[in-house]
Amino acid sequence: xxxxxxxxxxxxxxxxxxxxxxxxxxxxxxxxxxxxxxxxxxxxxxxxxxxxxxxxxxxxxxxxxxxxxxxxxxxxxxxxxxxxxxxxxxxxxxxxxxxxxxxxxxxxxxxxxxxxxxxxxxxxxxxxxxxxxxxxxxxxxxxxxxxxxxxxxxxxxxxxxxxxxxxxxxxxxxxxxxxxx
Numbered sequence: 001x002x003x004x005x006x007x008x009x010x011x012x013x014x015x016x017x018x019x020x021x022x023x024x025x026x027x028x029x030x031x032x033x034x035x036x037x038x039x040x041x042x043x044x045x046x047x048x049x050x051x052x053x054x055x056x057x058x059x060x061x062x063x064x065x066x067x068x069x070x071x072x073x074x075x076x077x078x079x080x081x082x083x084x085x086x087x088x089x090x091x092x093x094x095x096x097x098x099x100x101x102x103x104x105x106x107x108x109x110x111x112x113x114x115x116x117x118x119x120x121x122x123x124x125x126x127x128x129x130x131x132x133x134x135x136x137x138x139x140x141x142x143x144x145x146x147x148x149x150x151x152x153x154x155x156x157x158x159x160x161x162x163x164x165x166x167x168x169x170x171x172x173x174x175x176x177x178x179x180x181x
Contacts, residue, residue, distance in 0.1 A: 039073060
């Protein structure tokens with residue numbers, strides 16, 4: 001099953017977070033780490049609700065493999081299907097920038113791979129995805145550039161390979177590992 005996503009629509013003009021914050025918010029998608037969905041609504045109702053809030057025609061709403069679950073209350077979903085729904089909501093309207101906070105938490109490997117394919121299709125459309133993850137495997141599969149944060153501060157920034165080369169000595173150093181325990 002391939003992901004069903006609407007085609008990308010370019011942002012009409014550059015936006016400034018300093019002078020045009022409301023417009024910036026209207027042109028971005030956000031999937032929080034903890035699902036912000038209502039247990040009583042179905043996936044279809046969630047997507048319709050958020051589509052209407054954003055002025056998006058229903059036929060442009062992504063489904064992300066929720067087909068068989070689309071009409072069940074979200075409170076009965078597995079953790080993986082709740083994450084898919086939260087991600088689908090973030091992708092509504094093809095925003096040029098999408099923020100995904102731990103999008104595959106709680107997913108089985110098959111569902112995780114499916115969501116990765118969806119995210120990669122968004123990237124291929126030319127949209128930007130900012131992803132937070134604790135999974136190096138996920139970062140390698142989805143990212144062209146990575147940043148590592150320690151205590152809320154950026155410590156490293158670069159390509160996946162650059163960071164691997166830079167951090168491998170720390171990971172192989174026995175004294176470093178012992179002090180980390």
